Amino acid sequence: MHKAPFPTTTSLYLKFCILLLLAVSTLSPCVKGNRLIHSYKHLEGDVRWRRFFSATHYFLSIDQTGQVRGIRKFSTNSIFQVYSVNVGVVAMHSAGTGLYIAMDSRGKLYGVKEYGPNCEFQERIEENGYNTYSSVRWRHNGNFMYLALRENGLARLGRRTRRTHYSTHFLPVSI
Numbered sequence: 018m019h020k021a022p023f024p025t026t027t028s029l030y031l032k033f034c035i036l037l038l039l040a041v042s043t044l045s046p047c048v049k050g051n052r053l054i055h056s057y058k059h060l061e062g063d064v065r066w067r068r069f070f071s072a073t074h075y076f077l078s079i080d081q082t083g084q085v086r087g088i089r090k091f092s093t094n095s096i097f098q099v100y101s102v103n104v105g106v107v108a109m110h111s112a113g114t115g116l117y118i119a120m121d122s123r124g125k126l127y128g129v130k131e132y133g134p135n136c137e138f139q140e141r142i143e144e145n146g147y148n149t150y151s152s153v154r155w156r157h158n159g160n161f162m163y164l165a166l167r168e169n170g171l172a173r174l175g176r177r178t179r180r181t182h183y184s185t186h187f188l189p190v191s192i
Contacts, residue, residue: 095111120162126172138151
C-alpha cells in the first residue's frame with residue numbers, strides 16, 4: 018500500500034487556498050443582477066482648488082454681484098474650491114467672492130451664497146481632454162444644459178449648449 022507523501026502539507030495547502038479564495042471574494046465588488054456594484058465612497062467630500070480655463074480662452078469667474086463670466090487676467094474670483102458631492106457630481110465655490118455657481122431652470126448661470134440643488138454639476142472628462150459640466154437638476158427638452166462661456170467671455174444660456182460645443186469645454190488648472 019502506497020501512502021501519499023506529506024498528507025499534512027497537502028491539507029494545509031488546501032486550507033490556505035480556501036482561505037485565499039474567501040478573502041478575494043470579500044474584496045471583489047458586489048454583483049447585483051448583471052451589473053457590478055462598486056463602492057466610490059472615498060471620492061465623496063474631496064475638495065480641489067482649481068481655475069477653469071475655457072476653450073474660448075477665458076478663465077471662469079464670479080464677481081461680487083453674482084454674475085458668471087470669463088476673465089483673462091488673474092483674480093481671486095476665478096479660483097474655485099471644487100467639492101465632490103457625489104460620484105461625478107461637483108459643486109464649485111469661488112474663493113474670492115464666497116459664491117457657488119448655480120444654474121436656474123432657464124439655463125442662466127449665477128452666483129449664490131448658500132449651497133443648494135441648483136449648484137450641482139455633472140463633471141465629465143471628454144475625449145479631447147477637456148471637462149464639461151452639466152446641470153444635475155435641470156434639462157431643456159430632454160437635453161443637458163452645460164456651463165459655457167461665449168467668445169466674448171459672457172456666460173452662455175444652458176439651453177443653447179451642447180456637449181460638443183467648444184464653449185462648454187474647460188481645463189481645470191490646479192492651483
